[in-house]
Amino acid sequence: MLYQIFKLLHQMKKLPVNCPSCENPLVVSQLSCSECETVISGNYSLPVLLQLSKDDQDFIFEFILTSGSLKKMAAKMEKSYPTVRNKLDDILEKINSLKN
Amino acid sequence: MKTLLFKPFERYSEQKLLITGVIATIVGALLTYALNCKFIGVLKLTFVDDGSFTQSILDSLVIISCLTIFLFIAAKYIYKKTRLIDIFVTALVAYIPWYILPIFNINNTLKVATDNILKFSSPELANQMPLENLVPLVIFGFFTLSILAWFTALLYNGFKTAANTKGIKAMVIFGVALLLADIASRYLIYHIN
Numbered sequence: 001m002l003y004q005i006f007k008l009l010h011q012m013k014k015l016p017v018n019c020p021s022c023e024n025p026l027v028v029s030q031l032s033c034s035e036c037e038t039v040i041s042g043n044y045s046l047p048v049l050l051q052l053s054k055d056d057q058d059f060i061f062e063f064i065l066t067s068g069s070l071k072k073m074a075a076k077m078e079k080s081y082p083t084v085r086n087k088l089d090d091i092l093e094k095i096n097s098l099k100n
Numbered sequence: 101m102k103t104l105l106f107k108p109f110e111r112y113s114e115q116k117l118l119i120t121g122v123i124a125t126i127v128g129a130l131l132t133y134a135l136n137c138k139f140i141g142v143l144k145l146t147f148v149d150d151g152s153f154t155q156s157i158l159d160s161l162v163i164i165s166c167l168t169i170f171l172f173i174a175a176k177y178i179y180k181k182t183r184l185i186d187i188f189v190t191a192l193v194a195y196i197p198w199y200i201l202p203i204f205n206i207n208n209t210l211k212v213a214t215d216n217i218l219k220f221s222s223p224e225l226a227n228q229m230p231l232e233n234l235v236p237l238v239i240f241g242f243f244t245l246s247i248l249a250w251f252t253a254l255l256y257n258g259f260k261t262a263a264n265t266k267g268i269k270a271m272v273i274f275g276v277a278l279l280l281a282d283i284a285s286r287y288l289i290y291h292i293n
Contacts, residue, residue, distance in 0.1 A: 074113065075113075078111065079110065079111055080109055080110055080111055080112055080113055080114070080117075080261065081113065081114065081186075082109070082183070082186050082261045082262050082264070083109075083110045083111070083261060085181070085264070086261065086264040089181075089264055090264075
């Protein structure tokens with residue numbers, strides 16, 4: 001099941017998080033129901049995790065799938081432990097700067 | 101191939117690197133002893149007549165220990181989560197290229213060439229210096245520089261991975277730690293002998 005979710009996430013279109021014109025963060029201004037076509041307009045900021053790159057999101061997802069074990073992740077990604085830990089630290093830094 | 105030669109620390113687990121490093125250190129110490137060479141510091145190889153395998157192993161231990169201690173202190177200063185094992189395997193694996201250099205002294209080629217050149221070291225005899233002795237030393241010098249560059253690149257990449265570091269400040273700290281390791285190892289090896 002989790003593998004299928006992961007596969008689906010891989011197949012999803014990339015969500016733009018920054019304006020291609022001025023590079024400022026984008027916000028959600030419209031949500032719609034694909035069944036009844038109800039449309040909600042507003043101004044919602046994107047969750048922090050969605051503001052990360054696709055690569056970083058995949059990493060976090062993999063981190064959850066391995067129950068937070070960097071050793072397992074390193075073996076799965078065929079990378080060394082410090083490389084995986086450094087990647088996690090870089091993501092944490094990005095999250096902290098996005099939160100501020 | 102580039103990862104294997106310059107950035108093995110990004111890919112391979114510490115167990116694989118540790119086994120490779122330990123085997124290479126033992127083989128390297130054997131080669132150094134068998135080919136009448138001796139490491140008298142992290143960055144210095146010399147030729148000897150009366151070496152022993154035990155001494156060769158001891159020299160390697162001093163060099164690896166000095167590199168590990170100074171680089172670990174530097175890495176901890178930069179990044180608190182640095183693990184000792186990552187720095188230790190970095191020192192072990194990065195030193196492997198140095199073990200190629202003793203091969204140039206097969207049949208005491210370099211020792212004999214150095215001794216012959218030293219006979220003509222006075223200014224009045226300098227123009228009579230035999231060229232055939234100079235050639236192997238020039239080739240050896242060129243390879244030594246290449247090995248030094250390879251070793252430094254490997255060591256820095258390992259340090260960078262272990263200490264999650266980038267930038268000029270980290271490079272300076274790394275350089276200072278390497279120099280201190282060289283000085284400390286020369287002092288220790290000199291006093292052990």
